[in-house]
Amino acid sequence: xxxxxLLLYILLLSSSKGWAQETLDANDxxxxxxxxxxxxxxxxxxxxxxxxxxxxPDPSGSLSFGASAxxxxxxxxxxxxxxxxxxxxxxxxxxxxxxxxQPARIYVSTNQVVPVGMTLKIEIIGAGTDGxxxxxxxxxxxxxSESEQVIVYDFASGxxxxxxxxxxxxxxxxxxxxxxxxxxxxxxxxxxE
Amino acid sequence: xxxxxxxxxxISYGQILPGTLDVTGFxxxxxxxxxxxxxxxxxDNGVGFESTIDATLITFILDSSTDPITGATVTSSQNxxxxxxxxxxxxxxxxxxxxxxxxxxxTFNSGVRFPxxxxxxxxxxxxxxxxxxxxxxxxxxxxxxNDGSTAIKVFEFVGCREDIPIQFRVKPSVLDxxxxxxxxxxxxxxxxxx
Numbered sequence: 016x017x018x019x020x021l022l023l024y025i026l027l028l029s030s031s032k033g034w035a036q037e038t039l040d041a042n043d044x045x046x047x048x049x050x051x052x053x054x055x056x057x058x059x060x061x062x063x064x065x066x067x068x069x070x071x072p073d074p075s076g077s078l079s080f081g082a083s084a085x086x087x088x089x090x091x092x093x094x095x096x097x098x099x100x101x102x103x104x105x106x107x108x109x110x111x112x113x114x115x116x117q118p119a120r121i122y123v124s125t126n127q128v129v130p131v132g133m134t135l136k137i138e139i140i141g142a143g144t145d146g147x148x149x150x151x152x153x154x155x156x157x158x159x160s161e162s163e164q165v166i167v168y169d170f171a172s173g174x175x176x177x178x179x180x181x182x183x184x185x186x187x188x189x190x191x192x193x194x195x196x197x198x199x200x201x202x203x204x205x206x207x208e
Numbered sequence: 209x210x211x212x213x214x215x216x217x218x219i220s221y222g223q224i225l226p227g228t229l230d231v232t233g234f235x236x237x238x239x240x241x242x243x244x245x246x247x248x249x250x251x252d253n254g255v256g257f258e259s260t261i262d263a264t265l266i267t268f269i270l271d272s273s274t275d276p277i278t279g280a281t282v283t284s285s286q287n288x289x290x291x292x293x294x295x296x297x298x299x300x301x302x303x304x305x306x307x308x309x310x311x312x313x314x315t316f317n318s319g320v321r322f323p324x325x326x327x328x329x330x331x332x333x334x335x336x337x338x339x340x341x342x343x344x345x346x347x348x349x350x351x352x353x354n355d356g357s358t359a360i361k362v363f364e365f366v367g368c369r370e371d372i373p374i375q376f377r378v379k380p381s382v383l384d385x386x387x388x389x390x391x392x393x394x395x396x397x398x399x400x401x402x
Contacts, residue, residue, distance in 0.1 A: 036350075036360055036361070037296075037344070037360070037361040038298070038353075038358045038359060038360050038361070039296075039298045039358075039359045039360075039361070039396060039398065040356070040357045040358075040359070041298055041300055041356045041357070041359035041394060041396040042356040042357050046396070046398060047396050047397060047398050049224060049226075049399075050224030050225065050226065050227065050293065050398075050399030050400075051227070051229075051295070051396065051397040051398045051399050052227060052228055052229035052268065052396075052397050053229065053394060053395065053396045053397070054229045054230070054231040054266075054394075054395055055231065055302075055392045055393060055394045055395065056231050056232075056233060056234060056235070056264060056392070056393055057234055057390055057391070057392055057393075058235045058236075058237070058263075058301075058310070058376060058390070058391050058392075058393050059234070059235070059236040059237065059388060059389070059390050060236075060237050060238075060239075060308070060378050060380070060388070060389045060390075060391070061236075061237070061238040061239060061387070061388045061389070062239045062252075062308075062378075062380040062384060062386050062387070062389070063239045063240075063241065063244060063386055064386035065244055065245070065252060065382060065386070067245075067246075067247075067248040068248050069247070069248030069249065071249075108248040108249030109248050109249065110245060110247075110248050110249060110250060110251070110252065110382055111382060112252065112380075112382035112383075112384070112385070112386050113385055113386065114385070114386040114387065115385070115386075115387065116385055146249065146251075147383060172382050172383050172384070172385065173382065173383070174249060174250060174251045174252075174382050175248075175249045176249050176250075177247050177248065177249030177250045178249065181249055182249055
């Protein structure tokens, strides 16, 4: 019985192996000089440059700040002391193929003015293990404004992997002691070039 | 009957006659915007892009020879009619970009028998089977190595054959710098008696 099971196992293994690749040492003329031949031609391939960037998770890549009613305390600012002014759930993905080895950067800015009394900061605090890209693009916080600032410095071609927990982990920090609101349609913009 | 027996004897015991491989076409492929990866974070080697079906045509026919007894010239056509061998075609590339996948394929019975019809085709028992072409991997694309020491078999055929079309598909990684790349594709034909 054990022999039968072993035989079935071997048969299953061999059937799952599929198509076996047959190869030849074509550098050795003896392999084709009698009754064969070898020739070549040129294959021309043109590939395009590529630069796309995304914030995950999809679809909106949105985040919210603010203390819950349970965390609010008379005498403290609206977003003080409970850690709710920090968000580390968004990840920055990119794919980039350079042209003529021109390095690229990723810039960050806002589409509207950050309200007076509020400070919005962003920092890359980690990197996922998928893909092939620089793991330490920049150290330190950036205070966001309408002016573009570099969040990922010069890199050549690369890709991060697609989705949350891939690419660069972002930390947003909001300092909002006066409790002002962001305007409707406020966005943080990323541009890769 | 006598000719049939003579053919079988020739196939079974004869030395493989020399032949010539002819490769025509300069395949050129350009990636379009629609063929680029659409999702940030993903590599660009998922879908790839293809050449035309007949980007390259290859032909293998036996060389003409001289009859050792009469001194008369035996044409390629005559040699291909009277000497049937099996040919395996292996492919590899040279100078392909490091992260670029190059694939090739042909279809079942592509190309044309040379000569178109011969006595062998009418034998009830054909030692090497019909003069057909059989692609490897069921006719699906096969990745071509950028290493001549591991050239990979793409198809085989019986008897001389003309104008076998080869189609290419390229899957470029974003790690390959954009622009025009020229790489050499090698075709190696190996004949056998069985």
